Amino acid sequence: MPIFLWVDIPVLTALNLLCIGVNLLAIGLHRHGWLVPALLIKLTSAFVLIVVAGMLLGNDIGFEYYSFIILFEIVISDLHRRYKMMLSGVLLGMFLAMLQWLFGLWGEWSLGEPAREMLHAFNLMVTFILITFIALQVYIVTETNERRFLSDAYRDSLTGVFNRRAIIERADTLWHQERPFALLLIDADHFKQVNDNYGHSAGDKVLRHIAQLLQQALRDRDCIGRVGGEEFLILLPDARFDEAVGIASRLREQLANHPCRLGRQTLTVTLSMGLSLSHEEQALDDVIDLADRRLYLAKFSGRDQMIAEGGESFGIMVRGEVFTGPESTDEL
Template identity: 35%
Template sequence: MSIPPSVTTPVKSGSRDTSRSFWKLMYQVCLVSGLTHLLFAAVFYWLGAHTMAWINLGSVTLFTASYGCLKLHRNILAAVLIVSEVLIHAALAVWSIGWDSGFHYYLLVMVPVVVISSMRRRSSKYLLSGLVFVLYVALDFTMHQVRPLHELSAEVLSTLRAFNLAATFALLFYLSNLYMRLVSKAEKQLRILATTDPLTQLLNRRSFLELADYELTQRKRHLAPLAFVLADIDHFKSINDQHGHAVGDAVLKAVSQVLSQAVREQDSVARWGGEEFLILMPNATLEAASMVAERLREKVSAVEVTVGAQTIKVSMTFGVSSHRLEEPVDGPVNRADSALYQGKARGRNQVVAEAV
């Protein structure tokens, strides 16, 4: 029996997927923040606080540059620009129009972004979070004593504070929700990697065995028949040797597609080994499974893989077995394997059921 295909290591893949999710989040941060500061630039220009209008236009420039860095995969530079903008902008805004404007609230958005960042060292996260804390406390301590550069009316300051408070909560909710969706998507992709064969997209051996254990439990409860079909591509080694592994992979994909589409809805197909496939058939007797296997054999025999001007015909040999009560999965699989090799010895491209 062939060696099963390797399974992707979920830990490394998970780390990469989470990192990609974080940088996708940074794209959204740049877009949302850039548009927000552009709006603020217009508002402050209208209010006559021209210094703040220019500060916001500078922020728009920095977020645009950060977005460009992310597009060029210069992620660290983009992160430095984003962090610098938030810290410097908050300090300048409070200095320009006062603490009561509420622009210091945006420093709070930095904390969850730092925590969920893809920085590997926890010490870096602690250091950056501590820097945000120190800046916030420093602003709180000093800006109450300093007269702002632009003195706005109490009504305008109250409106700005309410807006900034609402915007801060909205940003925290938006970023948290977006990151949750990105991570959920990454976890879903991880589950697919962990349960399917990467080449054929069929179940891998481990996930098939888990499913088979479940079906065996169901069979003990309901005493319904359960069949196994082991199939092997005929002369597959010759295909690889004569045409190369790329053509062999194309054959495997073509056969996998036929098998997955032609089995019954309740059946499950797995890539069991190199060119071997195992099919689990709940509620199928040995006779019914043999009939399905014959239909699969006919459909696979119609498969043609074109290589340049040459066409490769494909065929498969099938071994069929039926589960017996109280036996583990190995029992019917081994009997299907024996029936398969009987078919190979008899000339291939046929269905052989175990002797009852």
């Protein structure tokens, strides 16, 4: 607008104001989902302004560079590939036509060579800045979407913690790095009763409540993932036995001190836990299975407790008594 006021051509000033209005209309259409009409009227108005400016001011002023911005927007748009190619071809054809026959048709530059060179350099610089800005926006959107897709791939949609795949991958990384770690497998006691008595939406709220409290009680380097309906797996890197036991006690204490509120009701949820250490088995799957067996022992022994020893076989010691185990895990 300042440039058109400077060259004192009212037609260009009016046309520029019209383009501003068209862009505002395009923004409104875009926000309401009319993507293709918004793009077409926006780019058409910009191209008309470029052509008219060239016809009134002459060739080699630099307004033709803005055609590359229009081409760039077509390429990155949501149009079908066939339409992108078609519009790009039409734009390039019109670009060559206006350079050959249209520019300077209605007038020539009359403010002297230094002013013309200055305007040419200005238009070239602005075109470069705009293309760089659009490319940066595309990069930011791409990075944001990629992070979102990665988050969706590795996060449990209900609780926001890692899903089974993600937490197992992190445990596998520690295993191959030969770093010591502890695994804590956790199950919410009598969770089926919560769903039966209060509904599945209440059960979802309880799971989110548990996940949030567990995260708050963990160390910065610890990881938590949801591996089943009401089961969570906590990975404790570099944790010794006594340290892992202390963390487990803190988790149970955190949940006991902060019961879940369902409307006017307060629901106390207890946890059963099975703890295993990486050095106890020769394979990661066996370490996880050992924590799983100890979790079932904790539930079989009355729930609301942690089992950190035993469980290597069906002949195991629980509180000094021999537990031979059921013939199938379904009985647990």
